[in-house]
Amino acid sequence: MTVVPNTLIGQEIERTEDLRFLTGTGTFVDDYEPAGTLHAAILRSSVAHGRIVGLNKNAALKIRGVHAVLDASDIGFDIPTIPLRLAPLNGFEKYLQPVIAHGKVRYVGEPVAVVLADSRALAEDALEVLDLTIQSLEAVPDWIAAERDTSVLFEQNRTNVAIRYKTHIGDVDAQFRAADYTRKEKFRSQRHTALPMETRGVVAEWDGVSGRLKVSGATKVNFFNRRALAKMLALPESAIDLLELDVGGGFGVRGEFYPEDFLIPFAARKVERPVKWIEDRREHLLAINHSREIDCELEIACRRDGTMLALRGKIYGDMGAYIRTNGGVVPAKAAQFLHGPYRLPAIEVEVAAYMTSKTPVGTYRAPGRVEANFFRERLIEMAARDLGIEPATFRRNNLITESELPYSIGQLVPYETETQYDNGDYVAGFERCLAEFGYEEKKVLAGKRVKGRYHGIAVVPFVESGGAGPRENARMTLGSDGVVTVGMGSSALGQGLETVFAQIAGDALSLPFDRFRILHGSTTLVEEGFGTYHSRAVVMGGSAILLAAKKLQQAIREAAGIEFGCDADAVSLVDGRALTPNRPSLSFGEIAAKAGGTIVVEATFSNTKRTYSYGAHAAHVVVDDRTGHVEVLDYVAVEDVGRAINPAIVHGQALGALVQGLGGVFLDHLIYDENAQLLNASLADYLVPTASDFPNLRGVTLELRPSPSNPLGAKGAGEGGIVAVAATIANAIANALSSLGIEPRELPLTPPALWRLVQEARQR
Amino acid sequence: MVTRTSRFNVNGKPVQIDVEPRTNLADALRHHLKLTGTHVGCEHGVCGACTVIVDGAAVRSCLMLAAQAEGSNIITIEGLPRGQGDTLGPLAASFKKHHALQCGFCTPGILTTAHALLTEEPDADADRIRDVLSGNLCRCTGYISIIDAVLDARSAYQKQKIA
Numbered sequence: 001m002t003v004v005p006n007t008l009i010g011q012e013i014e015r016t017e018d019l020r021f022l023t024g025t026g027t028f029v030d031d032y033e034p035a036g037t038l039h040a041a042i043l044r045s046s047v048a049h050g051r052i053v054g055l056n057k058n059a060a061l062k063i064r065g066v067h068a069v070l071d072a073s074d075i076g077f078d079i080p081t082i083p084l085r086l087a088p089l090n091g092f093e094k095y096l097q098p099v100i101a102h103g104k105v106r107y108v109g110e111p112v113a114v115v116l117a118d119s120r121a122l123a124e125d126a127l128e129v130l131d132l133t134i135q136s137l138e139a140v141p142d143w144i145a146a147e148r149d150t151s152v153l154f155e156q157n158r159t160n161v162a163i164r165y166k167t168h169i170g171d172v173d174a175q176f177r178a179a180d181y182t183r184k185e186k187f188r189s190q191r192h193t194a195l196p197m198e199t200r201g202v203v204a205e206w207d208g209v210s211g212r213l214k215v216s217g218a219t220k221v222n223f224f225n226r227r228a229l230a231k232m233l234a235l236p237e238s239a240i241d242l243l244e245l246d247v248g249g250g251f252g253v254r255g256e257f258y259p260e261d262f263l264i265p266f267a268a269r270k271v272e273r274p275v276k277w278i279e280d281r282r283e284h285l286l287a288i289n290h291s292r293e294i295d296c297e298l299e300i301a302c303r304r305d306g307t308m309l310a311l312r313g314k315i316y317g318d319m320g321a322y323i324r325t326n327g328g329v330v331p332a333k334a335a336q337f338l339h340g341p342y343r344l345p346a347i348e349v350e351v352a353a354y355m356t357s358k359t360p361v362g363t364y365r366a367p368g369r370v371e372a373n374f375f376r377e378r379l380i381e382m383a384a385r386d387l388g389i390e391p392a393t394f395r396r397n398n399l400i401t402e403s404e405l406p407y408s409i410g411q412l413v414p415y416e417t418e419t420q421y422d423n424g425d426y427v428a429g430f431e432r433c434l435a436e437f438g439y440e441e442k443k444v445l446a447g448k449r450v451k452g453r454y455h456g457i458a459v460v461p462f463v464e465s466g467g468a469g470p471r472e473n474a475r476m477t478l479g480s481d482g483v484v485t486v487g488m489g490s491s492a493l494g495q496g497l498e499t500v501f502a503q504i505a506g507d508a509l510s511l512p513f514d515r516f517r518i519l520h521g522s523t524t525l526v527e528e529g530f531g532t533y534h535s536r537a538v539v540m541g542g543s544a545i546l547l548a549a550k551k552l553q554q555a556i557r558e559a560a561g562i563e564f565g566c567d568a569d570a571v572s573l574v575d576g577r578a579l580t581p582n583r584p585s586l587s588f589g590e591i592a593a594k595a596g597g598t599i600v601v602e603a604t605f606s607n608t609k610r611t612y613s614y615g616a617h618a619a620h621v622v623v624d625d626r627t628g629h630v631e632v633l634d635y636v637a638v639e640d641v642g643r644a645i646n647p648a649i650v651h652g653q654a655l656g657a658l659v660q661g662l663g664g665v666f667l668d669h670l671i672y673d674e675n676a677q678l679l680n681a682s683l684a685d686y687l688v689p690t691a692s693d694f695p696n697l698r699g700v701t702l703e704l705r706p707s708p709s710n711p712l713g714a715k716g717a718g719e720g721g722i723v724a725v726a727a728t729i730a731n732a733i734a735n736a737l738s739s740l741g742i743e744p745r746e747l748p749l750t751p752p753a754l755w756r757l758v759q760e761a762r763q764r
Numbered sequence: 765m766v767t768r769t770s771r772f773n774v775n776g777k778p779v780q781i782d783v784e785p786r787t788n789l790a791d792a793l794r795h796h797l798k799l800t801g802t803h804v805g806c807e808h809g810v811c812g813a814c815t816v817i818v819d820g821a822a823v824r825s826c827l828m829l830a831a832q833a834e835g836s837n838i839i840t841i842e843g844l845p846r847g848q849g850d851t852l853g854p855l856a857a858s859f860k861k862h863h864a865l866q867c868g869f870c871t872p873g874i875l876t877t878a879h880a881l882l883t884e885e886p887d888a889d890a891d892r893i894r895d896v897l898s899g900n901l902c903r904c905t906g907y908i909s910i911i912d913a914v915l916d917a918r919s920a921y922q923k924q925k926i927a
Binding site: 014017019020022027064195281493648649651655656657660682683690693695697 | 765784786787794799800801802803804805806807808810811813840841842852856859860861863865866867868869870871872875890893894895897898899900901902903904905906907908909910911
């Protein structure tokens with residue numbers, strides 16, 4: 001593949017987006033309010049599992065300024081369900097979420113009614129006096145309760161087990177029979193969520209005259225969501241515009257189709273007024289996708305020399321009350337990524353997805369990967385110790401070498417085709433991490449108690465997929481002012497895509513950075529877009545820009561040829577001007593003016609091959625055995641992203657992901673009681689990292705092996721930084737407390753949790 | 765709906781608004797004065813996104829009633845110092861240089877908090893800055909670049925203090 005000239009790409013250009021964000025002039029969804037807007041508040045179930053007996057709206061409707069209270073009966077007999085977007089496993093279709101509860105409620109936070117009022121405060125006043133009667137049924141608080149099937153969330157399905165399947169590569173039983181060593185363990189990753197700083201929001205405007213609907217606040221997968229919404233509202237897709245404004249973080253959870261994405265447009269059409277809904281933080285914690293709640297049984301088989309022969313295990317996914325758009329990704333990927341960056345002759349995983357009466361699950365940054373990495377690498381750490389092999393050496397010896405790549409990991413996911421790790425030098429990435437970290441020097445402290453605290457170190461490799469297909473589109477419009485407007489099917493959720501895409505476009509057209517205007521996400525920009533998830537925006541969207549640029553160059557040559565009276569082939573393009581011998585040159589803007597004002601091209605990049613970034617993390621921690629507190633003294637995250645379009649932005653992704661990962665190890669935890677009530681639905685109780693928690697972090701971006709699957713060579717950079725964090729920290733803690741024989745098996749590793757492990761160890 | 769008139773100064777300009785007594789300062793700024801640069805992230809005083817400067821102190825505008833602002837001088841992100849020719853001020857420019865923001869939603873609260881800090885303590889060290897900014901949540905950056913940006917902006921505040 002040709003490589004574009006490297007002038008803007010690879011530079012740490014300051015971001016275009018920053019100017020508006022630093023002056024308070026961005027437009028987030030709550031900053032947009034059309035005239036005559038009504039404000040929505042949503043009545044949510046306070047009961048985890050129950051039958052709706054009745055809703056008395058009278059008192060609420062008497063409040064002055066309250067315009068309507070809509071519930072399932074206002075929507076009609078046929079309540080739409082939210083479709084699957086990813087992981088369409090057979091059986092999931094029986095557990096889809098209705099856009100509003102009817103008959104039953106199945107989790108605390110499930111929407112039951114929508115209040116429309118002159119202000120949000122009035123709408124919330126109405127919530128206070130809405131009289132909702134729910135007859136409680138037995139809650140299903142976890143997968144163990146779900147498996148008993150004594151209380152079933154969907155009676156017609158007669159079971160809480162949504163799916164169960166087995167997947168494998170090679171002959172696992174034979175490998176286990178041949179093994180010198182096996183060990184089986186149970187692990188658990190806790191339910192938490194991404195917590196973007198901006199909560200969700202929707203502003204819907206219905207124009208009854210033209211029959212058109214405008215929905216602002218959309219992001220991530222707008223074309224899919226428009227398709228879903230059109231079907232639910234029985235409108236043609238072309239009658240709906242989903243508009244993407246500034247977006248305050250996504251990390252996987254924002255932008256999937258949620259009940260409110262139907263309810264608010266429905267309400268706007270019903271009352272023929274603009275309707276705005278801004279999620280508050282409490283409802284965010286109850287309503288947005290949760291993730292990461294996976295239990296795992298895992299067994300490893302090795303030779304005496306540490307050669308890994310096989311893994312076999314079970315993945316138990318707690319899906320919450322409904323299978324949402326991409327919920328199935330979480331357990332499916334947790335199973336697939338158990339393989340990791342290792343040469344593994346055989347693997348067998350059983351996956352079961354359980355319906356529980358909790359908030360439904362969806363993807364959060366590196367879904368399933370974080371969990372799988374934690375499970376596998378904890379077990380490898382134990383195996384290495386049992387076999388008396390230095391853990392870094394154990395891992396290095398089992399890493400897939402460059403000569404073995406591409407390396408097939410088979411078809412471990414039933415809804416996908418066979419996939420293979422593309423390219424890379426996993427050993428080099430691992431060695432680089434050891435060197436940056438100073439592993440050999442730090443090893444002398446391992447397990448030692450110094451000044452009352454135990455020192456521990458660990459290193460963990462990872463592999464992470466990106467660049468999901470099938471296509472992405474870019475439209476370029478050259479204007480008479482010489483500015484190229486680039487419309488993208490990719491969504492921007494705060495990563496800096498306006499900057500990155502301008503860098504790619506600038507190099508492709510040999511034009512300065514400031515000649516581009518990047519528009520993204522909205523359904524008005526391109527014919528079809530596939531959005532931003534699975535670290536795909538730069539891989540797919542960026543590649544579409546390269547193709548569009550080629551088309552634009554050809555279109556400019558053709559238009560210039562008409563002006564010059566020559567063949568398009570006789571026109572050359574230099575520094576934003578079209579040249580041909582013996583004629584005065586024309587600027588791109590002049591050519592566009594002569595061609596009727598604009599020149600427009602649209603291009604599609606198609607690719608179904610995944611990219612695989614890889615690398616390793618290393619940590620040095622100290623553990624206070626008296627309090628269970630852990631301090632991270634040093635942390636190095638190394639990732640080969642193939643190609644870094646803007647290294648500063650990539651570095652920001654790496655560190656941001658890393659700190660989210662550390663939150664997932666130590667802090668983030670959605671705690672439910674036995675009645676499936678969420679106990680910590682506020683930021684006072686749901687903890688995330690702050691500026692003073694993790695000051696000593698280092699990220700190293702490598703560009704060792706550009707991806708062979710796309711012309712940029714990019715592999716995606718948004719998720720790799722989080723994959724290995726839980727495993728690295730847990731192993732470092734185990735290393736620190738090895739003299740006590742402590743093996744963390746469950747996340748999060750909060751001070752009380754670690755303190756308990758210490759107490760138990762001392763009582764043994 | 766009973767309203768009450770509140771008068772205060774925002775970014776150097778006197779304002780007068782009629783709001784319900786229960787209206788918090790964040791909503792008054794955003795909805796009544798259309799200063800939407802101040803963001804609301806949690807409405808319970810934890811995330812810090814809504815931080816504004818009230819009479820020199822960094823304050824969570826979601827925890828203060830508009831009525832309590834009577835007579836005070838308020839600075840929001842829209843009123844932070846700008847450079848010559850309406851360019852970015854030193855703190856904002858440093859954030860841009862250090863890639864100290866991604867989605868930009870928490871940024872207004874971080875800038876106002878840091879501005880209040882450096883105005884009072886232009887020599888604040890990294891630990892002090894981390895400590896003060898630990899009341900502002902950011903989910904994108906991991907904070908490292910934010911601390912670097914604030915440290916790098918100190919010189920402008922140090923000069924100002926001497927002047």
